[in-house]
Amino acid sequence: MSIMGFTETEPGYWLLAGVLGLLVAWLVKHLITGPKNLPPGPTGLPLLGVAWQIYKGGSDPLALFAAWSKKYGEMVSFFVGPKPIIILNSYPVIFEAFRHPDLQDRLGSRLLQEIIGLKNSGIAFSNGDVWKEQRKFTHSVFRSLGVGKKSYEDTVSAEMTQLSSVIKEKKGSPFDPSTLFMQAVSNIICSIVFGTQYTYDDEAFKEILHLVNSNVQLSGGGGTFLFLPIPGISKIPFGKMKLMTNNIRSVNAFIQSQIESHEKNRDPDNQRDFIDQYLNKLDETKDTVSSFTKLNLTGCIADLFLAGSDTTTTTLKWCILFMMANPQVQSRVQDELDHVVGRERIPRLDDIKDLPYTNAVILEVQRKGAVAPLGVPHVAAADTTIRGYTIPKGAVIVSNIFEVLNSEELWKDSGAFKPERFLTADGELIKRDELIFFSTGRRVCIGEQLARMETFLGFTSLLQRFTFKKPDNSPTLSFEGVLGISRNPVPYMTCAVVRE
Ligand code: HEM
Numbered sequence: 001m002s003i004m005g006f007t008e009t010e011p012g013y014w015l016l017a018g019v020l021g022l023l024v025a026w027l028v029k030h031l032i033t034g035p036k037n038l039p040p041g042p043t044g045l046p047l048l049g050v051a052w053q054i055y056k057g058g059s060d061p062l063a064l065f066a067a068w069s070k071k072y073g074e075m076v077s078f079f080v081g082p083k084p085i086i087i088l089n090s091y092p093v094i095f096e097a098f099r100h101p102d103l104q105d106r107l108g109s110r111l112l113q114e115i116i117g118l119k120n121s122g123i124a125f126s127n128g129d130v131w132k133e134q135r136k137f138t139h140s141v142f143r144s145l146g147v148g149k150k151s152y153e154d155t156v157s158a159e160m161t162q163l164s165s166v167i168k169e170k171k172g173s174p175f176d177p178s179t180l181f182m183q184a185v186s187n188i189i190c191s192i193v194f195g196t197q198y199t200y201d202d203e204a205f206k207e208i209l210h211l212v213n214s215n216v217q218l219s220g221g222g223g224t225f226l227f228l229p230i231p232g233i234s235k236i237p238f239g240k241m242k243l244m245t246n247n248i249r250s251v252n253a254f255i256q257s258q259i260e261s262h263e264k265n266r267d268p269d270n271q272r273d274f275i276d277q278y279l280n281k282l283d284e285t286k287d288t289v290s291s292f293t294k295l296n297l298t299g300c301i302a303d304l305f306l307a308g309s310d311t312t313t314t315t316l317k318w319c320i321l322f323m324m325a326n327p328q329v330q331s332r333v334q335d336e337l338d339h340v341v342g343r344e345r346i347p348r349l350d351d352i353k354d355l356p357y358t359n360a361v362i363l364e365v366q367r368k369g370a371v372a373p374l375g376v377p378h379v380a381a382a383d384t385t386i387r388g389y390t391i392p393k394g395a396v397i398v399s400n401i402f403e404v405l406n407s408e409e410l411w412k413d414s415g416a417f418k419p420e421r422f423l424t425a426d427g428e429l430i431k432r433d434e435l436i437f438f439s440t441g442r443r444v445c446i447g448e449q450l451a452r453m454e455t456f457l458g459f460t461s462l463l464q465r466f467t468f469k470k471p472d473n474s475p476t477l478s479f480e481g482v483l484g485i486s487r488n489p490v491p492y493m494t495c496a497v498v499r500e
Pocket residue numbers: 098123124125135303304307308309311312315371372375376377378437438439440442443444445446447448450451
């Protein structure tokens with residue numbers, strides 16, 4: 001018998017026979033023992049699943065997922081290799097699934113495990129009791145420091161004042177705001193975690209931000225490269241993986257040096273920051289199987305930086321981009337600020353209730369910017385039924401936040417930038433549950449209050465002092481999103497003109 005022209009005496013015959021045998025075995029196993037009753041979705045090549053379609057979707061998986069949502073509905077399933085992936089495309093289904101106790105696990109990062117030993121560690125990538133304990137503890141530290149509350153306002157305002165002073169030095173000439181926004185936002189995380197706020201010319205601070213930022217870029221859409229389950233991934237001696245490995249080593253060395261200096265200079269009666277409080281917790285913990293360990297401290301610090309810096313920085317970048325593109329909206333925000341706050345003092349959280357238009361603008365920027373368009377993937381800890389479909393144990397569950405924020409059903413004329421959609425006829429602010437920028441359910445963003453506060457105080461203090469303009473002769477403004485760990489605007493330049 002010959003296969004595709006090869007006879008039994010040729011090596012190609014046995015190679016092809018082997019490949020075909022594997023395909024048949026996979027198909028049989030998949031049909032007989034594979035998960036049943038999955039939500040509908042595209043069928044892909046055996047073994048590869050729809051990996052090739054996603055690859056072809058290239059820089060715009062969001063468009064591909066939108067097309068699938070239209071075709072298959074609010075729950076879509078497909079395979080990447082042997083792994084089932086479930087995409088949730090509507091607010092009600094995300095709301096239901098993300099409250100289910102069996103749909104709260106995460107994918108681990110092989111890369112972080114190999115380099116730092118982080119496995120089921122920290123908050124964002126841990127499961128079960130470790131996750132519950134670390135998340136609860138982080139919440140309690142945030143509460144005690146007043147993070148996201150009025151008592152933390154001065155720290156955030158001081159940072160935004162430093163940001164404005166540096167921007168003022170640009171004297172209206174064009175600049176890319178990315179690095180400055182990142183410095184301001186990361187400095188707030190530094191104050192929570194290390195008890196320090198750096199000046200923007202501090203070399204160590206600049207170097208760490210460069211390393212974190214570089215990994216945010218290198219990680220690719222949704223942080224894919226962080227999660228590749230390839231054994232020995234950290235040993236790859238070239239390309240992206242080598243760069244990421246080196247960056248992670250350097251960031252880890254910085255984190256360890258901070259922990260060590262806190263250990264040397266501690267005063268248990270004066271707990272300055274997250275690290276001090278964690279070290280105290282380690283002292284108190286007698287339980288040998290407790291999740292409070294130095295490794296988990298490292299995991300929490302890494303998570304707060306990764307999750308807390310890039311997202312809020314990106315939100316501020318979208319804010320300025322939309323203001324440059326909509327000067328009439330910008331000047332209406334400035335009028336409202338002049339009327340309510342004036343120019344003599346900086347905006348405060350107490351002003352929020354009196355600034356409905358400004359708040360509507362922030363909501364619309366967040367809706368259109370969709371900085372976390374696919375959230376952070378969850379994993380099913382057990383077979384679970386949602387809306388009559390089975391989500392099998394081990395399936396990866398992706399919340400398509402982007403689809404919810406762009407749904408024509410929820411937001412009439414959803415493609416347009418219209419802050420008025422969040423105002424009543426009387427000018428009161430309308431709050432909508434479907435605005436799930438920070439996700440929903442048990443793993444909802446732990447930094448939500450802080451991020452809202454940073455965005456409000458950052459945006460208002462900038463617009464109080466400056467008018468942002470597109471530099472003459474600069475490229476046409478683009479509203480395309482560039483998908484990295486978060487969804488960024490295409491890099492742009494702006495001129496910050498001091499207001500008369
Ligand atoms: C505009 C800014 C932000 C956005 C849009 C955002 C969005 C999100 C989203 C969508 C998730 C996934 C929730 C889920 O899995 O269901 C998340 C998780 C998380 N965020 Fe944020 N976030 C922002 C700012 C922050 C800040 C400032 C911090 C830190 C202070 C932070 C810390 C975290 C952590 C630690 C998690 C993991 C929570 C867990 O797994 O239990 N985020 N965020």
